[in-house]
Amino acid sequence: MSSTPLLPRAAGMSSPFLWRTGALITATAIAFGAFGAHGLKKRQGITAESIAAWNTAAHYAVFNGLGLLLISMHPRFSVHRFAGPAIMTGTILFSGSIFALTLNRDLKFLGPVTPLGGLAMIAGYLSLAL
Incomplete structure (x- = not known):
């Protein structure tokens, strides 16, 4: 069995780049999760529902990082x-869209971005199974 990848290497994508990106996403997600647990409640207009959305975004970012x-x-x-x-x-x-929408509800145009991001994540993981 060959160790050749299914598809050629994407420009700029390498193991070190993916490693650094994963580390940065994970670290940022942990920091954002901490802010969601402690600092977000102090912002005006923040509801329990928006905190739950923020936590979901932070969790997904950690898992994907x-x-x-x-x-x-x-x-x-x-x-x-x-x-x-x-x-x-x-x-x-x-x-990112959930974080932005939680902090600024005027950014309603980001609403459709959230499920597109979810589809991209799913597609990325499914592509590993092919």
């Missing part, structure tokens, strides 16, 4: 052309 760390260590999937970029982009779109 860890996923990118794991993918970066895999000899085959660290060079996968689609998975890493899709998971990374999906995490930024999904979690």
